[in-house]
Amino acid sequence: MPWSDQGGPRNQNNNPWGQQGGPWGQGPGGGGGQQPPDLEELLRRSQEGLQQILPSGFGGRGLAILVLLTLLAWLLSGFYTVGPNEIGLNLIFGKYRGKTQAGLNYNLPAPIGSVIKLAVTDRNVTDVGFREEAPVEGRRRAPGNVVARGPEAPEESLMLTGDENIADVKFRVVWQIDPAKPEDYAFNVANPPLTVKAVAESAMREIVGQSQIQKILTADRKLIEPACQALMQKVLDDYHSGVMVLQVLLLSVDPPQSVIAAFRDVTAAQQDLQRLGNEAEAYANRVVPEARGAAAEILQKAEAYREQTVAEARGQAARFEKIYEQYKNAPALTRQRLYIETMERVLGGAEKVILDDPSKGGASVAPFVPLPSFAPFQGGRK
Template identity: 30%
Template sequence: MIKKPNDFQNHDFYNQDFQTENKPPSKPGKFKFLLILPVLIAAGAVILSCQYTVEETEQAVVTTLGKVTSVESAGLHFKLPYPLQGVTKVAVNKTQKLQIGYSSDSEYDSYSASSIADEAKMITGDFNIVNIDFFIEWKISDPVKFLYNSDEPAQILKMVSQSSARSIIGSKNVDGVLTTEKSIIQAEIKEKIVSKLKNYDLGIQLLDVKIQDSEPPTQEVIQAFKEVETAKQEKETRINEALAYRNKTLPAAESSADKLIREAESYRESKINEAKGDVARFNAMYTEYAKNKDITKTRMYLETIEEILPGVKVYVDSSEGGVQKLLPLESFNTTFSNGGEN
């Protein structure tokens, strides 16, 4: 092993001392920044938690130490840091949909929905089983009551809706439920739900109730009701056709009747006027007759003879006493020939 000379060892030692003297001293500010950084982060988080934004469709319920102190509308707001104050946002202006009797992934797609037998099956007033699928539209009217008057207000609404629907369906017959009384049933269910919600005071406003579908539970019964419905529609068609024929024929018949009535009235007026004329003539004749009965009687007799025998010559003998008069009688041959010519 070859050892270095002493001068080389002294040189290495000198280099080490030189490096130690040239090394910069450590800065104490760097360690302070590392200590302050978590405090700054915590302070920033606290400051950010003191502000919150409420959307247009929302309201914010502010609680101070667990007690409701205010309800804020849309906009930017500030609060004390947690746990002094807390904020719960509630969608009060959003229309929500509750499905009963069926389940669908989309609120607007009911064709791909699957039926829920336990919810849909109901008994009518005439002891028939039907499947009723309907939905309820509602929204939050009071966010404080909605949050704190009950644990699950939406579930309570669903149970109330099912109970009301079963009660109303149980008072109707099966024909009305499946065909003609759906709108009436919807209105009655809505009225009953609203009445019950007032008692529960859930902070919920019911908007509408719509029956999605109502049908019997088996295919055989469904087919029978479809045939009944077809017969009813055909009946309605026949009635409409009859009404159309009546509306087409009745005006012509009424016109003909009016024409006959006018003709009859005209004939009646003519006969009445004719009778009045005859009466006036007779009264005038009677007046003249009353003045001189013999002369009027003779005149009437002669006028009648003239009407009966228009071609006969009449000679009136007005002589008195025993004076004998000769009348200019015509030849029978002449009279006969004249009659033959005529």
């Protein structure tokens, strides 16, 4: 038996390494080397200390109860809570066994089981082309901030367009863990934030490489964001990354610094062209209806004149027919009446001189008082 129940060091004759000190000594010929630790003495002292702690008479049954209590405490340590914004992933011996929702849950404690908690409702922000400055203390970083501040990263932002120009594109990606597939986020990708950034840069380069720089700077800016978001989501789904892209914000699209002034002049000219076109269209929309309204008014007046003239002509014809019918009944009387009416219309407004018929013995000139000329003085004194 290698150890003595009575404790104490072995004598030199029982030393397996001989009298030269063995592995703790100075080697052969060293003399006076350090002696190895006495394990029997250590075990004896440990037993005496345990007997002093445990009550007297503590035997095998008490030891079993102690083991059971220890096992129960170990099992109870497996309870854990999941926050309202989290999902828990249960692992048994490092293998995924299921996910748990918010609240109190249980899994076998370590070293058998473990739990990974993921904040699935928190929104994460990935910036491409620049590094945002550290937020001021007490102020949270807003995912929707559309101003690119901080050090630039030209190795990320400079992209080649389809017409072989260079565009400086800075954008932001807002994403979160997919609540339906948090296990993919935890186990399928080694570094999800870095993967999201690499996929975002690749997707944006592909879209920019298929477009012309003038369209990117003007009309196609609003089309790039949804196209990049859709392409990113497709690639991340193919990776089974468990990432859900919420929004892509295109912060700035500029040409390189050496030619930015010329591009801005071109952009301003295009905006002026569009503005003048809108003004011309507005003028046409105002003038054309006015001209159409004037034309319609002229046509309506002509139509009314025609209807009036035709109606008057028909009235005159009908009157003539009525007069002709009366003329056939009394020709002489009708001729006299027509003569009198005609003279009345002709001489109604002329100066008149009345001559008496000399054959009837009257004066040659009959006195005539122009009574209408005195009309203003009727009822007053001259």
